[in-house]
Amino acid sequence: MNFDLILRNIARHVSLTESEQNYFVQHLRPFTVRKKTQLLKAGDSCVDTAFVTRGCLKAFSVDKDGEEHILSFAVPDWWIADLYAIISGAPAILTIEAVQDTDVLLLSRTDQEKICNEIPRFDKFFRILVEKNLVASQQRLINNMSMTAEERYIQFLGKYPMLTELVPLHNIASYLGITPEFLSKIRARMAKGSR
């Protein structure tokens, strides 16, 4: 099993001894999520954080009209989880589904806490990880409030070129908070404008 990617991901924020690395990876459970199948279903109990090593996942909530709202994507080297469910212990509010066949490394909350207690540097690592996520989430909130759908789409193209190729357009629309029809109209307008 190749834990290189996740160890380098951690090493960008905190440094670990070799034995700490070995101890950590012992708690990871490799798992494969086939395209269009679900790693987590809203309503189920949820204890795992996932680190993607191949493929692509999406995390979304389903509203009362059955509409999907994508909260985040995860490509290799990204973490993804239903943090609300994990820290509250309540049933999941998110569904996590594979956009492509995806390999993940799973870490249960129990193991995460055990590791954090034994190697406090992991508290620091996860603190930094969550801080970066919070910053990204806040920027997205501000963008949603201050930019039009077209501006957000253009920004998305620049920021996540990978996802642009990997993910169907209606998923991008859902992430941007608009309907697929309207995204299509934005694209038509942009194509016309650049001719």
Add this chain to the structure above:
Amino acid sequence: MNFDLILRNIARHVSLTESEQNYFVQHLRPFTVRKKTQLLKAGDSCVDTAFVTRGCLKAFSVDKDGEEHILSFAVPDWWIADLYAIISGAPAILTIEAVQDTDVLLLSRTDQEKICNEIPRFDKFFRILVEKNLVASQQRLINNMSMTAEERYIQFLGKYPMLTELVPLHNIASYLGITPEFLSKIRARMAKGSR
């Protein structure tokens, strides 16, 4: 100086010895922000996280048209900061301003890191603090995508009754991501509906 509130805030997540508590509070700098004055201006360098003990602050970004978009409020027992600026070291993107005369306790990033290194339990505390913020931020993103302005306003009233009384309506509109005029129309509609 009364550090009771902040110590109880911390104690809800991690337990500290008395000497750890004393060590921690030594790094706090009490400060008062007068109504309509700014604790932080966008563009300035920013190193402090603030804990509110009295009054109310708002954190907002100003877009290219000069419009204010409120990212968060902070009432007593809440933390507030421009996390992006703090962790990146870049100039602040947020402005933090007092809605009412407000007392805060300031903690610099340098001191925070020093404390975290010396008492690793603080890494855990701040990790949990940021986790809760991230969950709230994510839920707000989903709400903004799946609910109408009226639904979001009604939810706001239920969730933050304090702020409803403390904060002017145009600030609530800004937090909800709508114009003050439209909030006014929503309120008129609601008043009519409930008669």
Add this chain to the structure above:
DNA sequence: CGTCTATTTGAATGTACTCAAAAGCGGTGG
């Protein structure tokens, strides 16, 4: 009282949505 800011109201407009249908695209099986 007068001034300043906050809130409301109204008309016109724009951005994004709904619904319906057509077109495109990939796979699968005959």
Add this chain to the structure above:
DNA sequence: CCACCGCTTTTGAGTACATTCAAATAGACG
């Protein structure tokens, strides 16, 4: 190899939600 099926994307007409701009009203403060 092509016909068909399911799914994604596009297109169009009509509509709804929210904004803009302008002006009136209401409140707060010196």
